[in-house]
Amino acid sequence: MTDAATLSEAEAANRLMRLAKVIARHNRLYHDEDAPEISDADYDALIRENNALEAAFPHLIRADSPNGQVGATPTSALGKVPHAVRMMSLDNGFADEDIAEFIARVRRFLALPEDAAVALTAEPKIDGLSCSLRYERGELVLAATRGDGQTGEDVTANVRTIADIPDRLTGNAPDIFEVRGEVYMAKSDFAALNARLLAQADDPEKARQFANPRNAAAGSLRQKDASVTASRPLRFLAHGWGEYSALPADTQLGMMRAIAGWGLPVSDLLTGVNDFTALITHYRAIEAARADLPFDIDGVVYKVDRLDWQQRLGFVAKAPRWAIAHKFPAERAQTTLETIDIQVGRTGKLTPVGRLTPVTVGGVTVSNVTLHNADEIARLGARPGDRVVIQRAGDVIPQVVENLTRDEDRPPFAYPGHCPACGSEAVREEGEVDIRCTGGLICPAQRFERLRHFVSRAALDIEGLGEKTIQEFLDLGWIIEPADIFRLADHRADLLGHDGWKEKSVDNLLAAINARRTIDAARLLFGLGIRHVGAVTARDLLKRYTRLPAIRALAEQVIALREATHRQDEEAEHRFHNRLAKAIAELIGVDNIGAAVGHALADFFHEPHNQRVWDDLLGQVSPPDYIVATKSSSVTGKTVVFTGKLETMSRDEAKAQAERLGAKAAGSVSARTDLVVAGPGAGSKLKQAAALGIEVIDEAAWAEIVKAAE
Numbered sequence: 001m002t003d004a005a006t007l008s009e010a011e012a013a014n015r016l017m018r019l020a021k022v023i024a025r026h027n028r029l030y031h032d033e034d035a036p037e038i039s040d041a042d043y044d045a046l047i048r049e050n051n052a053l054e055a056a057f058p059h060l061i062r063a064d065s066p067n068g069q070v071g072a073t074p075t076s077a078l079g080k081v082p083h084a085v086r087m088m089s090l091d092n093g094f095a096d097e098d099i100a101e102f103i104a105r106v107r108r109f110l111a112l113p114e115d116a117a118v119a120l121t122a123e124p125k126i127d128g129l130s131c132s133l134r135y136e137r138g139e140l141v142l143a144a145t146r147g148d149g150q151t152g153e154d155v156t157a158n159v160r161t162i163a164d165i166p167d168r169l170t171g172n173a174p175d176i177f178e179v180r181g182e183v184y185m186a187k188s189d190f191a192a193l194n195a196r197l198l199a200q201a202d203d204p205e206k207a208r209q210f211a212n213p214r215n216a217a218a219g220s221l222r223q224k225d226a227s228v229t230a231s232r233p234l235r236f237l238a239h240g241w242g243e244y245s246a247l248p249a250d251t252q253l254g255m256m257r258a259i260a261g262w263g264l265p266v267s268d269l270l271t272g273v274n275d276f277t278a279l280i281t282h283y284r285a286i287e288a289a290r291a292d293l294p295f296d297i298d299g300v301v302y303k304v305d306r307l308d309w310q311q312r313l314g315f316v317a318k319a320p321r322w323a324i325a326h327k328f329p330a331e332r333a334q335t336t337l338e339t340i341d342i343q344v345g346r347t348g349k350l351t352p353v354g355r356l357t358p359v360t361v362g363g364v365t366v367s368n369v370t371l372h373n374a375d376e377i378a379r380l381g382a383r384p385g386d387r388v389v390i391q392r393a394g395d396v397i398p399q400v401v402e403n404l405t406r407d408e409d410r411p412p413f414a415y416p417g418h419c420p421a422c423g424s425e426a427v428r429e430e431g432e433v434d435i436r437c438t439g440g441l442i443c444p445a446q447r448f449e450r451l452r453h454f455v456s457r458a459a460l461d462i463e464g465l466g467e468k469t470i471q472e473f474l475d476l477g478w479i480i481e482p483a484d485i486f487r488l489a490d491h492r493a494d495l496l497g498h499d500g501w502k503e504k505s506v507d508n509l510l511a512a513i514n515a516r517r518t519i520d521a522a523r524l525l526f527g528l529g530i531r532h533v534g535a536v537t538a539r540d541l542l543k544r545y546t547r548l549p550a551i552r553a554l555a556e557q558v559i560a561l562r563e564a565t566h567r568q569d570e571e572a573e574h575r576f577h578n579r580l581a582k583a584i585a586e587l588i589g590v591d592n593i594g595a596a597v598g599h600a601l602a603d604f605f606h607e608p609h610n611q612r613v614w615d616d617l618l619g620q621v622s623p624p625d626y627i628v629a630t631k632s633s634s635v636t637g638k639t640v641v642f643t644g645k646l647e648t649m650s651r652d653e654a655k656a657q658a659e660r661l662g663a664k665a666a667g668s669v670s671a672r673t674d675l676v677v678a679g680p681g682a683g684s685k686l687k688q689a690a691a692l693g694i695e696v697i698d699e700a701a702w703a704e705i706v707k708a709a710e
Contacts, residue, residue: 347446677697
């Protein structure tokens, strides 16, 4: 949130302009399209920021200020109808102090003594769709949505299908009376509706599912076909009124009792209070019962009870001075943690997911919650069967904030030591919180991502084997592991029978695969996707060890070293890890490659599945020994940086040329850089080279250096 005190007048004007646009957009998404993109809490934060800026810079208040807008202009195919009395929105309070100030403002406006009692009503603020029902001589003649407050959408035919709304009022109602309230969907009805939509769908994955009860209610009411609305379990609660020919009571509470007497539902939690303490006590009681209510609410609405005081207080731009909504903080709810499942991501990370007894939090039904990692589970003491408190972080991401039953005597959750997807060992590296599967290429959860990496440009670079084709071959079961790529010729006849594959495209793909049987050893090592072994590290390792079998032998030496090095005592664990890390780095013997790479290689080759994949792959390819034959040249011993677009070679080829000439290819420009080769589009690196006085040449000049060394 922007701090108004830190802004200049120009900055404030710019921010107010941006807020007006973004709030208008979210108003349209929420009120007209029933497709909100942000939570109520995030929307309220935007409104508070706008209000603070307008208070600090009143001369900058815009004509399109959100404080002058109510709802959104109706744009649907439903007919538009004007409201006889504008449908207002409410100002919000977020802390008890905001409500105390609201009561103080009422006293000041009415010139009441500071200790004068101000009787108020309090009722839940239902998260539904505002609707106005116009009755003439007791008959329902018109129903309309709020729209922009001045004009709404005609939903009369749809409203007649809602059982809570009578076509005719009972008792002695005024000749003209507009009842205002919320059309909503109960939580249980919402769950049943989504289940029915899923069961009726031909393709369950494409079934339309409503995000929350509010969206379901809005989408169901604003249908062109009233029969669709009739099939949806909508309900209604009255909370006020618009135009009238007479009022049967002189208080808000009396009026709501009269409306209930005419046959319209009114909240059972509506009550009258006479002091601030009672008001806040009632708020806390509703907040505590929030998760157990049959409908979603996002606060409590307070209204001045005396109607003559309401009339004197009047309205500001879009809200009455005599009412305020006391909004709840980020919603929390209690539920039961039924089970803890472990999901394996595409990179091998094991993430615990809590399966919950479904509960509505912030207008969304939550049945799953991330538990992040093993440390978080230990911190919470989380186990299946626990009673937990759930909160939607920022009203968006569900999370467990408290375990109410952690002191119960039950065994702790046992975090798996093996991947649930493939059975490979799951390990946590020193200094990290995540536990990862070491299965790599054989793990079903990682398979697609690993294969995509294996054939990528920096690895094997197999033309014609892109993401779509990999997924197709995975679905067919033709590619499971890297070596299977080199056996695709066995499926040539089958492939010719698939859509999109012709003889030429099949032969081109198989030729591209065969061409990679003698792939550069460093590319192959990098393509295996071993953690911490990137393209540069793979090249540096092969410069030292030359052959791929030597890399495996190195890993086996690290495994043996880890097993032979023991802690002297538990308190010396940090010294133990430092001693082991130093020993592994010395064993590797390559500058800038430390224990993290050694541990990663050891983890990979310690897994029998990976050993089999490795052996199978090396049975299909014959990478030559990785020998960087350097030649004496004008750049021998120098550091070269390539930047911009190279037109006659790839960046990797240029770096390889530099290495063959005895130069070091670096990725960034520094004071230690000797030469920059710049192609078209070179940007910041070229500017930095100029600032440091470093020699810069183009690609043609680099080609001359390479040619001269041949």
